[in-house]
Amino acid sequence: MEVLYRSTRSTEGTVTASQAILKGLAEDGGLFVPQQIPALDVTMDQLAGMSYQETAYEVMKLFFADFTEEELKNCIARAYDDKFDTKEIAPLKKEDGVFYLELFHGATIAFKDMALSILPHLLTTSAKKNHVENEIVILTATSGDTGKAALAGFADVPGTRIIVFYPKNGVSPIQEKQMVTQKGKNTYVVGIKGNFDDAQTGVKKMFGDKELAAEMNQAGFQFSSANSINIGRLVPQVVYYVYAYAKLRAAGELAENEPMNVVVPTGNFGNILAAYYAKNMGVPIAKLICASNDNKVLYDFFQTGEYNRNRDFILTTSPSMDILISSNLERLIYKIAGEDADKNKTLMQSLTTEGKYEITPEMKEKLKDFAGGFATEEEVAKEIARMYETCGYVMDTHTAVASSVYHKYSEESGDHTKTVIASTASPYKFTRSVMDALHKDSGSMTDFELVDELSRISGVKVPAAIEEIRTAPVLHDTVVETADMKKAVKKILGIN
Numbered sequence: 001m002e003v004l005y006r007s008t009r010s011t012e013g014t015v016t017a018s019q020a021i022l023k024g025l026a027e028d029g030g031l032f033v034p035q036q037i038p039a040l041d042v043t044m045d046q047l048a049g050m051s052y053q054e055t056a057y058e059v060m061k062l063f064f065a066d067f068t069e070e071e072l073k074n075c076i077a078r079a080y081d082d083k084f085d086t087k088e089i090a091p092l093k094k095e096d097g098v099f100y101l102e103l104f105h106g107a108t109i110a111f112k113d114m115a116l117s118i119l120p121h122l123l124t125t126s127a128k129k130n131h132v133e134n135e136i137v138i139l140t141a142t143s144g145d146t147g148k149a150a151l152a153g154f155a156d157v158p159g160t161r162i163i164v165f166y167p168k169n170g171v172s173p174i175q176e177k178q179m180v181t182q183k184g185k186n187t188y189v190v191g192i193k194g195n196f197d198d199a200q201t202g203v204k205k206m207f208g209d210k211e212l213a214a215e216m217n218q219a220g221f222q223f224s225s226a227n228s229i230n231i232g233r234l235v236p237q238v239v240y241y242v243y244a245y246a247k248l249r250a251a252g253e254l255a256e257n258e259p260m261n262v263v264v265p266t267g268n269f270g271n272i273l274a275a276y277y278a279k280n281m282g283v284p285i286a287k288l289i290c291a292s293n294d295n296k297v298l299y300d301f302f303q304t305g306e307y308n309r310n311r312d313f314i315l316t317t318s319p320s321m322d323i324l325i326s327s328n329l330e331r332l333i334y335k336i337a338g339e340d341a342d343k344n345k346t347l348m349q350s351l352t353t354e355g356k357y358e359i360t361p362e363m364k365e366k367l368k369d370f371a372g373g374f375a376t377e378e379e380v381a382k383e384i385a386r387m388y389e390t391c392g393y394v395m396d397t398h399t400a401v402a403s404s405v406y407h408k409y410s411e412e413s414g415d416h417t418k419t420v421i422a423s424t425a426s427p428y429k430f431t432r433s434v435m436d437a438l439h440k441d442s443g444s445m446t447d448f449e450l451v452d453e454l455s456r457i458s459g460v461k462v463p464a465a466i467e468e469i470r471t472a473p474v475l476h477d478t479v480v481e482t483a484d485m486k487k488a489v490k491k492i493l494g495i496n
C-alpha cells in the first residue's frame with residue numbers, strides 16, 4: 001500500500017510524500033508522519049551486497065511512494081556522489097570493540113550532509129510534481145551544522161533561496177566561518193542575539209504566520225523547511241542504519257538476525273528517530289541509546305516520563321546538541337500515544353505554555369526500546385583522550401558524548417550486544433575542543449594552527465571542507481535581534 005503522510009496534530013487529511021516534503025511542517029503546527037512505517041521488502045542478505053546508493057533506493061522508495069523510480073534514482077545519484085570523500089559514503093570503523101558509523105564524509109564534514117545533500121533534489125522534484133510556480137525559500141535555524149550543510153546543499157540550486165539563522169555566540173568559530181564564507185547567489189546567513197531555541201522558535205513562528213505567507217505568495221515566494229522536521233531529512237537518515245546493519249552482516253560481524261544496539265548523540269532527536277524507523281522497518285536493532293550532553297532534558301525524560309525544558313541552557317563543547325526542545329521527539333510521542341493526534345496536541349500545547357509535559361505510564365511502557373544517558377564535559381574530554389591513547393582514533397566532541405554514554409551504559413546494564421555509535425562530526429569541525437581534551441591546545445595557537453597539529457598527531461589528512469575556508473572571505477555579516485528575524489526575511493526578499 002502506498003504510504004501517505006498525516007500531521008501529528010490532526011486527524012484530518014493526508015498528503016503525499018512530495019507534498020509533505022514541500023510543506024515541511026503541517027499547517028496545524030504538527031509534523032508529518034507516515035500513516036504506517038513500511039517494512040523492508042528485500043532481505044538483509046540482498047542488502048548486504050548493495051552500495052550505499054542502492055540501499056538508499058530500497059529505503060526511500062517505500063517512504064517516497066509518489067516519486068517515480070527514475071526521479072528517486074536521479075535524486076540519489078546527484079546527492080551521494082564525489083562530494084563524499086569515500087565511496088562507502090558512511091564507512092564503519094571498528095575501534096576498541098565498537099563500530100563507529102562515520103557520517104561525516106560529506107561536503108561539510110558533519111552528519112547533516114547525509115540528508116542535506118539529497119533534500120534540495122527531493123524538494124525541487126517535489127515542486128515540479130506539484131506544479132509549484134513560486135520560488136522556494138528555505139528558512140532554517142541552526143545550532144551550527146545544519147546551517148552550513150543546508151547552505152552547501154542549496155547553493156545555486158535553481159528555483160530556491162536559502163536563509164539561515166544561527167545563534168551568534170552559540171556555534172564554534174570554524175562552524176561560523178564555514179557559514180559566513182558561503183558562496184552562492186541565493187544564500188543568506190543571519191546571526192541572532194539569542195540561542196538556538198530562540199532561532200528555532202522564530203523560524204517556527206514565521207512558518208505559522210499566515211499574513212507573511214500571503215505577502216510572500218504575492219511576491220512569488222513560498223517557505224519550505226530544511227530543518228530536521230522535514231520528512232525529506234528524516235527518511236534519508238534511515239538509510240545508513242539499514243546500510244550499517246547490512247555491512248556488519250556482510251563482514252560476518254553479526255550472525256543472521258543477531259541484533260545490534262545503536263548509540264546516537266542527540267539534540268533535535270532526528271538522527272535517533274531515524275534509527276527507530278529503521279528498527280520499525282525490520283532492522284534487528286535492540287536498544288536505541290539516546291546520548292545527551294549537559295543539556296540532558298532527554299535523559300531526564302527517559303528516566304521520569306516528564307519532558308521539562310524549564311532549566312538553564314548550557315553552552316557545551318558539543319554545541320549541535322545544545323538543545324532544550326527536541327522537535328522530532330513529537331513524532332515519537334505521537335506514536336507512543338497510539339497515533340492519537342489529540343493527545344499529542346495536548347502535550348505539545350503544554351510544552352508551549354508551561355515548558356513541560358508528562359506522558360502516561362502506558363506511553364512510558366512503549367519506550368522500553370530506548371535507554372537514555374548523558375555525559376558531562378569532563379567525561380567527554382576524558383573519552384576523547386582515552387580513545388586516542390588506546391587506539392589512536394580521534395573523535396569529535398559529539399561522538400565522544402555517545403561513546404562515553406555507551407561505556408557507562410554497558411557497564412551499568414551488563415548489556416554487551418554489538419554496538420554501532422553514530423559518529424556525527426569530524427574532529428576537524430571542533431578542533432579546539434578536541435585538542436583541549438588531548439592537552440595539545442597551548443591557548444595561543446590559532447584555529448588553523450590547531451588543525452595542522454591535529455593532522456600531525458592523528459595522521460588524518462585535513463579535510464577539503466576545512467582547507468577551503470582557511471583563506472575564504474567573509475560574505476555574510478548581518479546580525480539581528482531575535483525579535484527582528486521576520487524583518488530580516490522580508491528585507492532579503494524585498495517585501496515591505
Ligand SMILES: *Cc1c(COP(=O)(O)O)cnc(C)c1O
Pocket residue numbers: 110111112145146228265266267268269270271272320321398424425
Ligand atoms: C545535529 C547534530 C547532532 C544531533 O542530531 P539530532 O538529529 O538533532 O538529534 C549531533 N551531532 C552533530 C555533530 C550534529 O551536527
